[in-house]
Amino acid sequence: xxxxxxxxxxxxxxxxxxxxxxxxxxxxxxxxxxxxxxxxxxxxxxxxxxxxxxxxxxxxxxxxxxxxxxxxxxxxxxxxxxxxxxxxxxxxxxxxxxxxxxxxxxxxxxxxxxxxxxxxxxxxxxxxxxxxxxxxxxxxxxxxxxxxxxxxxxxxxxxxxxxxxxxxxxxxxxxxxxxxxxxxxxxxxxxxxxxxxxxxxxxxxxxxxxxxxxxxxxxxxxxxxxxxxxxxxxxxxxxxxxxxxxxxxxxxxxxxxxxxxxxxxxxxxxxxxxxxxxxxxxxxxxxxxxxxxxxxxxxxxxxxxxxxxxxxxxxxxxxxxxxxxxxxxxxxxxxxxxxxxxxxxxxxxxxxxxxxxxxxxxxxxxxxxxxxxxxxxxxxxxxxxxxxxxxxxxxxxxxxxxxxxxxxxxxxxxxxxxxxxxxxxxxxxxxxxxxxxxxxxxxxxxxxxxxxxxxxxxxxxxxxxxxxxxxxxxxxxxxxxxxxxxxxxxxxxxxxxxxxxxxxxxxxxxxxxxxxxxxxxxxxxxxxxxxxxxxxxxxxxxxxxxxxxxxxxxxxxxxxxxxxxxxxxxxxxxxxxxxxxxxxxxxxxxxxxxxxxxxxxxxxxxxxxxxxxxxxxxx
Numbered sequence: 001x002x003x004x005x006x007x008x009x010x011x012x013x014x015x016x017x018x019x020x021x022x023x024x025x026x027x028x029x030x031x032x033x034x035x036x037x038x039x040x041x042x043x044x045x046x047x048x049x050x051x052x053x054x055x056x057x058x059x060x061x062x063x064x065x066x067x068x069x070x071x072x073x074x075x076x077x078x079x080x081x082x083x084x085x086x087x088x089x090x091x092x093x094x095x096x097x098x099x100x101x102x103x104x105x106x107x108x109x110x111x112x113x114x115x116x117x118x119x120x121x122x123x124x125x126x127x128x129x130x131x132x133x134x135x136x137x138x139x140x141x142x143x144x145x146x147x148x149x150x151x152x153x154x155x156x157x158x159x160x161x162x163x164x165x166x167x168x169x170x171x172x173x174x175x176x177x178x179x180x181x182x183x184x185x186x187x188x189x190x191x192x193x194x195x196x197x198x199x200x201x202x203x204x205x206x207x208x209x210x211x212x213x214x215x216x217x218x219x220x221x222x223x224x225x226x227x228x229x230x231x232x233x234x235x236x237x238x239x240x241x242x243x244x245x246x247x248x249x250x251x252x253x254x255x256x257x258x259x260x261x262x263x264x265x266x267x268x269x270x271x272x273x274x275x276x277x278x279x280x281x282x283x284x285x286x287x288x289x290x291x292x293x294x295x296x297x298x299x300x301x302x303x304x305x306x307x308x309x310x311x312x313x314x315x316x317x318x319x320x321x322x323x324x325x326x327x328x329x330x331x332x333x334x335x336x337x338x339x340x341x342x343x344x345x346x347x348x349x350x351x352x353x354x355x356x357x358x359x360x361x362x363x364x365x366x367x368x369x370x371x372x373x374x375x376x377x378x379x380x381x382x383x384x385x386x387x388x389x390x391x392x393x394x395x396x397x398x399x400x401x402x403x404x405x406x407x408x409x410x411x412x413x414x415x416x417x418x419x420x421x422x423x424x425x426x427x428x429x430x431x432x433x434x435x436x437x438x439x440x441x442x443x444x445x446x447x448x449x450x451x452x453x454x455x456x457x458x459x460x461x462x463x464x465x466x467x468x469x470x471x472x473x474x475x476x477x478x479x480x481x482x483x484x485x486x487x488x489x490x491x492x493x494x495x496x497x498x499x500x501x502x503x504x505x506x507x508x509x510x511x512x513x514x515x516x517x518x519x520x521x522x523x524x525x526x527x528x529x530x531x532x533x534x535x536x537x538x539x540x541x542x543x544x545x546x547x548x549x550x551x552x553x554x555x556x557x558x559x560x561x562x563x564x565x566x567x568x569x570x571x572x573x574x575x576x577x578x579x580x581x582x583x584x585x586x587x588x589x590x591x592x593x594x595x596x597x598x599x600x601x602x603x604x605x606x607x608x609x610x611x612x613x614x615x616x617x618x619x
Contacts, residue, residue, distance in 0.1 A: 018105025043608030365406030396428025487581030
């Protein structure tokens with residue numbers, strides 16, 4: 001069974017059982033506490049906590065999705081038989097379970113139905129035997145999950161194992177969120193492939209902290225019972241395909257094998273896996289609007305790209321090979337993820353551009369590396385024992401300087417030094433990179449705080465991001481344009497629109513808002529025209545400081561998740577006869593809208609369940 005068929009079968013199975021099919025959200029989440037989307041439940045967090053109304057947004061308290069996911073913690077492990085950066089997470093979700101009440105297919109469910117649905121899908125739809133399952137063994141604050149044990153036993157599963165909080169208690173994602181005990185399903189095929197393929201989470205609690213805090217033992221005092229428990233499940237498509245296609249590991253499946261075959265035969269197996277994983281991950285990141293940079297998601301993207309380029313250079317692989325792999329990724333996955341096809345040209349252009357930047361930087365860096373560390377030379381080897389040379393030639397801090405100055409990848413540095421009888425000190429290298437990064441952040445933060453004139457906006461945090469005076473001018477224009485966009489959305493789509501977050505850099509503005517469907521081309525055009533109308537009128541920006549409640553009563557727009565002081569600034573765009581927008585904010589802004597320039601929407605897409613995202617630029 002190929003992977004495309006598995007996707008369709010999974011969605012159809014749950015749709016026929018009352019689940020609303022929800023598209024994957026972006027890999028760049030609207031949750032500021034996480035860098036990238038790591039799980040299918042992230043876009044549904046508001047529905048577990050009661051902030052969102054699933055019946056209103058989806059017509060059901062149950063949903064199903066196939067979510068693009070990315071985990072940065074596994075980057076250094078990629079190359080073995082199991083670890084990936086990018087993966088697809090199949091999941092079914094239920095919110096608003098009411099125990100003891102009869103339910104329709106679209107009303108919430110909990111442990112019994114979640115386990116029975118999973119058992120039916122695996123054993124009947126997919127035709128796999130279940131090897132064994134695990135349940136939560138209990139802790140000081142949460143009892144052992146005997147209910148799940150009884151349900152599995154009633155379905156004929158005999159091998160039921162108990163695991164602790166590290167393995168069978170999931171969440172929360174980010175700095176806080178829903179969490180709870182889990183039950184996991186393990187399967188094995190005749191080729192020897194075995195894996196935990198499905199994790200079923202019973203969200204019974206809310207934890208106001210990170211998972212690291214929970215595991216540290218703080219859970220006893222802080223775990224709070226959710227008013228309405230829910231179900232959150234996750235099943236990796238790659239592992240499911242491995243079992244279904246009777247393969248020994250995920251890289252032998254149709255998701256990877258055809259791509260790996262495009263690489264020259266001399267590329268060793270571990271490097272083949274890294275290359276294909278990284279090219280797949282970076283293609284999806286580019287499709288979701290991430291661009292290479294030295295911060296946040298852009299840094300992750302650049303790291304994937306440069307690691308791939310290292311292998312391209314090491315094995316002298318023709319540039320056409322990586323281009324062909326990306327082409328196949330776009331067109332194979334594009335049938336399910338349309339954003340790949342839509343962004344095809346931009347993906348290729350950004351990849352080409354970064355390859356050229358890498359080539360220039362690495363060539364300069366290699367020259368400097370060879371200049372500083374020429375190796376012992378033939379004469380020295382004859383005269384002086386090589387072991388004594390190596391013992392006195394540990395390189396760590398200096399290598400970090402080359403890495404940061406020229407962007408020379410650590411893989412190239414290590415390979416050159418060890419090939420020329422130097423000892424690469426990785427611990428010292430990492431310590432120096434971390435120290436320099438912290439120092440850079442402190443200097444940048446202090447500088448930008450000063451540039452923003454006391455508004456409290458700092459580099460890499462909050463809504464606005466700028467690293468220089470020139471960037472500050474651009475983000476200021478974009479910031480005011482974002483206010484105009486918010487107002488235009490209300491004018492064109494109605495007051496059901498609610499802001500769900502924004503992020504502004506020197507390259508673009510990104511605005512997330514609550515809306516139940518994709519915008520039409522006509523609506524996008526009207527919104528763009530509305531913003532440009534306000535710009536062309538060259539309205540003044542008026543500022544007034546008033547009590548918070550008075551500001552809200554005045555009709556000013558505000559971010560419902562925002563934390564505001566007792567007195568706030570209200571920024572109004574317009575004049576006495578024509579008020580275009582009115583919004584609570586902290587600045588900075590242009591003085592007149594004519595300073596902004598031409599406003600252009602570059603993309604409209606899904607950000608998360610029930611939330612749309614607009615990307616725009618000013619020209």
